[in-house]
Every structure is written in C-alpha cells, then in structure tokens.
Amino acid sequence: MxxxxxxxxxxxxxxxxxxxxxxxxxxxxxxxxxxxxxxxxxxxxxxxxxxxxxxxxxxxxxxxxxxxxxxxxxxxxxxxxxxxxxxxxxxxxxxxxxxxxxxxxxxxxxxxxxxxxxxxxxxxxxxxxxxxxxxxxxxxxxxxxxxxxxxxxxxxxxxxxxxxxxxxxxxxxxxxxxxxxxxxxxxxxxxxxxxxxxxxxxxxxxxxxxxxxxxxxxxxxxxxxxxxxxxxxxxxxxxxxxxxxxxxxxxxxxxxxRRVNVFLQARRQKAKMYEELLKDATGIELPEPDREGFESSWHLYQVWVKNGKRDAVYQAMREKKIGVQVHYLPIYRHPYYQKLKNYPPLPGAERFFAGTLSIPLFPTLSHLNQQLAAATLMSLTDE
Ligand SMILES: Cc1ncc(COP(=O)(O)O)c(C=O)c1O
Structure with missing residues (x-):
C-alpha cells in the first residue's frame, strides 16, 4: 500500500x-x-x-x-x-x-x-x-x-x-x-x-x-x-x-x-510534479499552485473529484493499494457538535467536503509511485 x-x-x-x-x-x-x-x-x-x-x-x-x-x-x-x-x-x-x-x-x-x-x-x-x-x-x-x-x-x-x-x-x-x-x-x-x-x-x-x-x-x-x-x-x-x-x-x-528544508523542498517538488502529471485530467480540480511569497508546505495534496464520484474513487484507489484520505468532515457534522446545537450546514464547507480527496504526498514518495497514483486517479475520474 x-x-x-x-x-x-x-x-x-x-x-x-x-x-x-x-x-x-x-x-x-x-x-x-x-x-x-x-x-x-x-x-x-x-x-x-x-x-x-x-x-x-x-x-x-x-x-x-x-x-x-x-x-x-x-x-x-x-x-x-x-x-x-x-x-x-x-x-x-x-x-x-x-x-x-x-x-x-x-x-x-x-x-x-x-x-x-x-x-x-x-x-x-x-x-x-x-x-x-x-x-x-x-x-x-x-x-x-x-x-x-x-x-x-x-x-x-x-x-x-x-x-x-x-x-x-x-x-x-x-x-x-x-x-x-x-x-x-x-x-x-x-x-x-x-x-x-x-x-x-x-x-x-x-x-x-x-x-x-x-x-x-x-x-x-x-x-x-x-x-x-x-x-x-x-x-x-x-x-x-x-x-x-x-x-x-x-x-x-x-x-x-535539521532537515526541515529538505522535507519542504521535496514536498514542493512533488506538488509541482502532480500539476504536470494531472494537467490533462478532466474529472478533478487541482489545488491552487504556489505563488512567490505564498508557498504551501504541501502537507496534503487535495484534489476535488467532480460528478459526485469522490466516495467511489476513494474506495477504488484503496482497492488498488493507493492510500487516499478525506480531510475533513465539516466539524459541525460530528454527532457531538450536532447534539450541542443544531449547527446548519455551510455551503462552502459542504461543497468542499463533497469532493475533496488527499492523494499520496510525502518526501520519500518515489517518482514511480507518484506516476502510478496520478495515472490511477485519472483512469478513475476522467470524463
Ligand atoms: C488542523 C489540525 N489541528 C490540530 C490537530 C491536532 O494535532 P495533534 O494530533 O498533534 O494533537 C490536527 C491533527 O491532525 C490537525 O490536522
């Protein structure tokens, strides 16, 4: 996996x-x-x-x-x-x-x-x-x-x-x-x-x-x-x-x-690589790229899966041994918070949650595995 x-x-x-x-x-x-x-x-x-x-x-x-x-x-x-x-x-x-x-x-x-x-x-x-x-x-x-x-x-x-x-x-x-x-x-x-x-x-x-x-x-x-x-x-x-x-x-x-800059550089380079590998994908939206002075640490690479397919894609990716995760359920949806107060759903949070999917990104992710993750994602989502 x-x-x-x-x-x-x-x-x-x-x-x-x-x-x-x-x-x-x-x-x-x-x-x-x-x-x-x-x-x-x-x-x-x-x-x-x-x-x-x-x-x-x-x-x-x-x-x-x-x-x-x-x-x-x-x-x-x-x-x-x-x-x-x-x-x-x-x-x-x-x-x-x-x-x-x-x-x-x-x-x-x-x-x-x-x-x-x-x-x-x-x-x-x-x-x-x-x-x-x-x-x-x-x-x-x-x-x-x-x-x-x-x-x-x-x-x-x-x-x-x-x-x-x-x-x-x-x-x-x-x-x-x-x-x-x-x-x-x-x-x-x-x-x-x-x-x-x-x-x-x-x-x-x-x-x-x-x-x-x-x-x-x-x-x-x-x-x-x-x-x-x-x-x-x-x-x-x-x-x-x-x-x-x-x-x-x-x-x-x-x-x-002592290696924090090495980690950050590796994450940024891999985020750029995803931009390249996924540039022709039609069934997902990619996260905003870095701008000068506004650089992400790329803890997560979160794509947005279109057409209501996120849960199916999550399942299929995991079956293919590619780790993915959903970050996060809006906090107000947790039963603890719902019991406290009837928090109404918020449109931005609901839209974000409906499609977000975090795909593999970490400093030692190999190029081969990154290519595999990107190609599998495209094969499951392309329109
Ligand atoms: C946004 C955010 N805040 C706080 C925490 C809590 O961090 P910790 O696990 O170190 O307590 C997490 C953990 O994943 C997190 O993602």
Missing part, C-alpha cells in the same frame, strides 16, 4: 534519540529548549513552548487567551475536530466560519459578515481559530485586520503548515497571529511521534503557555506569593496540565528540524 503520507526517519534520527535515551534526562532536560530554539530560529518567533501534541497546544492557547465559559470562539468549519474542541474544553461556545469551496480555507467575507452581525448583537468572539488547511496559509492579512477592527485574538492552527509562507513571512513568525500552533504527528512536516508547539511574540502569553503546560506551577521566586522559602519550594498559580514534551521526543524534533 502506498500511504497518503508517512514520516521520514533516518540514521541521524536514531542516533539523536538513542543518545538522549542514555542521557540523564528522558524528560525535562536540555533537549526541549534546544528544540524550541531551533523552531524559533526557523520561524523567527520570539517564544515557543513545546508540548505533547498540537491538541494540547490549542488547549493552552485558549487558556492563555483567557477563553472560558460564556465566551465565543469562531473556528474554520473544515478541520480536524481538535481545532474546535480546544474551545469546548474551556467551556466556550463554538461558531463555525464557512470556508472557500475550492481551498477549504476560512472565507474572510463570511467571517466579516459574522463579525458585523455579532457586533450588532454584542456577541463578538474572544478568539478565532483559523486553519492552514493542507499547508496553505489562510488570508492572514485580512484576518489580522478584522481582529484589530473587532477586537478578537487570532490563533493560527498551523498543524499542517510548518514552513509555509504568507506574503513572504513564515507561519509562526507572529506577524499576523497572536498564537500559532504546530503538530509533529508522523504525517506532518516534521515529527516527534506525538508532539506540538505553541509560538507567540507576546511575553505574557508565552509565560502563561509555559506555566499552564506544566501544572500551572512556577519555580520563579518573583512570581510566588511566599518569596522567602527554601530551594525545594514551588507554587501552583493556576490550574494547569502535564502537557510537557519529553526530552526523548524533543531530540527527534531537533534532528528532524
């Missing part, structure tokens, strides 16, 4: 993990801050907090921004459930923003309309979680403008988009988002097995993210209520979590970061 995506692990990754395995620190050692520094250097973010998943990073982002019961959070309708669950974990209400029917990215006109109506009724959101679906950045400039106009915070769910650019700025740079989160799950751009990171340029938010990731505990005398206590003493200032990333996994992350 050709997978739709898979990790790239080499001998340097083995060595890095084994070295840490025989070091004094399996967790809470020097590798975590080294990994955070590497991601800060790459993205030019001021602060990064490594955690045990992107889901944890999203939850921390909500907590750091003070989201709680009674607040409203807007979320892209097409994403993995975690993009919305983080707000529910804090007791906030979720409203879904429709997406562009072709890219699946949050539609800024829909967002603006929702915000204008919410402003009239005094129900503006505290935060908006916008997702860089497939590795393509959402319109961050308009999102930032709307955040300044309507007074909400921007959380960029960049689980898919480490290394993507918007107007020349890398995701996580902090130019547009208050907090950006990455995932290091094996299918993502780099991996730590499970893992995630929250980035920000705001020192207060960085402190909150860090403390909440480790039980809400501080070891900083200045922040304690009782300042003149022995060295063993620490205080818990807020209700936090054990969301820490172990050193063992951070060692893998450091090793993977």
């Amino acid at each position: 050709i997978p739709y995506s898979t990790q790239s692990i080499d001998a340097t990754d083995y060595d890095a993990v084994l070295e840490t395995l025989s070091s004094p620190f399996l967790t809470c050692g020097p590798k975590v801050s080294e990994f955070e520094d590497a991601v800060c250097a790459f993205t030019s973010a001021a602060y990064a907090v490594a955690v045990n998943s992107c889901t944890s990073a999203l939850h921390l982002a909500m907590r750091a921004l003070g989201v709680s019961a009674g607040d409203i959070v807007y979320v892209s309708a097409v994403s993995f459930a975690a993009s919305a669950n983080c707000a529910r974990m804090c007791g906030a209400d979720v409203e879904f923003v429709d997406v562009d029917p072709h890219s699946g990215l949050m539609d800024m006109d829909s967002l603006e309309q929702m915000l204008s109506e919410a402003s009239d009724s005094g129900r503006l959101p505290k935060a908006v979680v916008a997702v860089d679906l497939s590795g393509r950045c959402v319109d961050l400039k308009r999102l930032k403008e709307l955040s300044l106009r309507f007074g909400f915070k921007v959380v960029e769910d960049a689980a898919h988009s480490l290394g993507a650019t918007f107007d020349g700025s890398l995701t996580g740079s902090g130019k547009y988002a208050d907090i950006t989160v990455f995932s290091f799950h094996p299918v993502k751009i780099i991996t730590t097995a499970e893992g995630g990171m929250a980035l920000t340029n705001d020192d207060e938010l960085a402190l909150r993210l860090r403390e909440l990731s480790s039980h809400g505990i501080t070891h900083d005398r200045e922040r304690m209520t009782n300042k003149n206590m022995p060295a063993y003493y620490y205080e818990m200032l807020d209700l936090g979590y054990n969301y820490r990333m172990p050193d063992l996994l951070a060692a893998l992350g450091i090793s993977q970061m």
Whole structure:
C-alpha cells in the first residue's frame, strides 16, 4: 500500500534519540529548549513552548487567551475536530466560519459578515481559530485586520503548515497571529511521534503557555506569593496540565528540524510534479499552485473529484493499494457538535467536503509511485 503520507526517519534520527535515551534526562532536560530554539530560529518567533501534541497546544492557547465559559470562539468549519474542541474544553461556545469551496480555507467575507452581525448583537468572539488547511496559509492579512477592527485574538492552527509562507513571512513568525500552533504527528512536516508547539511574540502569553503546560506551577521566586522559602519550594498559580514534551521526543524534533528544508523542498517538488502529471485530467480540480511569497508546505495534496464520484474513487484507489484520505468532515457534522446545537450546514464547507480527496504526498514518495497514483486517479475520474 502506498500511504497518503508517512514520516521520514533516518540514521541521524536514531542516533539523536538513542543518545538522549542514555542521557540523564528522558524528560525535562536540555533537549526541549534546544528544540524550541531551533523552531524559533526557523520561524523567527520570539517564544515557543513545546508540548505533547498540537491538541494540547490549542488547549493552552485558549487558556492563555483567557477563553472560558460564556465566551465565543469562531473556528474554520473544515478541520480536524481538535481545532474546535480546544474551545469546548474551556467551556466556550463554538461558531463555525464557512470556508472557500475550492481551498477549504476560512472565507474572510463570511467571517466579516459574522463579525458585523455579532457586533450588532454584542456577541463578538474572544478568539478565532483559523486553519492552514493542507499547508496553505489562510488570508492572514485580512484576518489580522478584522481582529484589530473587532477586537478578537487570532490563533493560527498551523498543524499542517510548518514552513509555509504568507506574503513572504513564515507561519509562526507572529506577524499576523497572536498564537500559532504546530503538530509533529508522523504525517506532518516534521515529527516527534506525538508532539506540538505553541509560538507567540507576546511575553505574557508565552509565560502563561509555559506555566499552564506544566501544572500551572512556577519555580520563579518573583512570581510566588511566599518569596522567602527554601530551594525545594514551588507554587501552583493556576490550574494547569502535564502537557510537557519529553526530552526523548524533543531530540527527534531537533534532528528532524535539521532537515526541515529538505522535507519542504521535496514536498514542493512533488506538488509541482502532480500539476504536470494531472494537467490533462478532466474529472478533478487541482489545488491552487504556489505563488512567490505564498508557498504551501504541501502537507496534503487535495484534489476535488467532480460528478459526485469522490466516495467511489476513494474506495477504488484503496482497492488498488493507493492510500487516499478525506480531510475533513465539516466539524459541525460530528454527532457531538450536532447534539450541542443544531449547527446548519455551510455551503462552502459542504461543497468542499463533497469532493475533496488527499492523494499520496510525502518526501520519500518515489517518482514511480507518484506516476502510478496520478495515472490511477485519472483512469478513475476522467470524463
Ligand atoms: C488542523 C489540525 N489541528 C490540530 C490537530 C491536532 O494535532 P495533534 O494530533 O498533534 O494533537 C490536527 C491533527 O491532525 C490537525 O490536522
């Protein structure tokens, strides 16, 4: 079976993990801050907090921004459930923003309309979680403008988009988002097995993210209520979590970061190759190609299957041992969300979901297998 995506692990990754395995620190050692520094250097973010998943990073982002019961959070309708669950974990209400029917990215006109109506009724959101679906950045400039106009915070769910650019700025740079989160799950751009990171340029938010990731505990005398206590003493200032990333996994992350540009280049080259291989396909739409300064990280290569054939093509591709996947069911369709509230279907999200299909794309995908995937897809879809 050709997978739709898979990790790239080499001998340097083995060595890095084994070295840490025989070091004094399996967790809470020097590798975590080294990994955070590497991601800060790459993205030019001021602060990064490594955690045990992107889901944890999203939850921390909500907590750091003070989201709680009674607040409203807007979320892209097409994403993995975690993009919305983080707000529910804090007791906030979720409203879904429709997406562009072709890219699946949050539609800024829909967002603006929702915000204008919410402003009239005094129900503006505290935060908006916008997702860089497939590795393509959402319109961050308009999102930032709307955040300044309507007074909400921007959380960029960049689980898919480490290394993507918007107007020349890398995701996580902090130019547009208050907090950006990455995932290091094996299918993502780099991996730590499970893992995630929250980035920000705001020192207060960085402190909150860090403390909440480790039980809400501080070891900083200045922040304690009782300042003149022995060295063993620490205080818990807020209700936090054990969301820490172990050193063992951070060692893998450091090793993977050394090859991040190799991974990105390979993904971009393969996305271009699909454009070439699929240029005469008649039964599918291809994703938007990169433009200068607006480069996807190509976590996914999502085509759109015409004529209502997506499910049949999904099945047939898998029978032919070619891994494909559907990203994603609109979040509001999940029974959990339907039970909460009768969320109405959104036209862009429904259209996108009806045809989207992710075909194999990962750095070590061979040319032969890519040709096979493209030819099989065309044979199943051509009109
Ligand atoms: C858009 C998006 N956000 C968040 C997550 C959660 O990431 P993690 O598996 O690292 O918790 C995922 C995972 O696939 C995702 O695709």
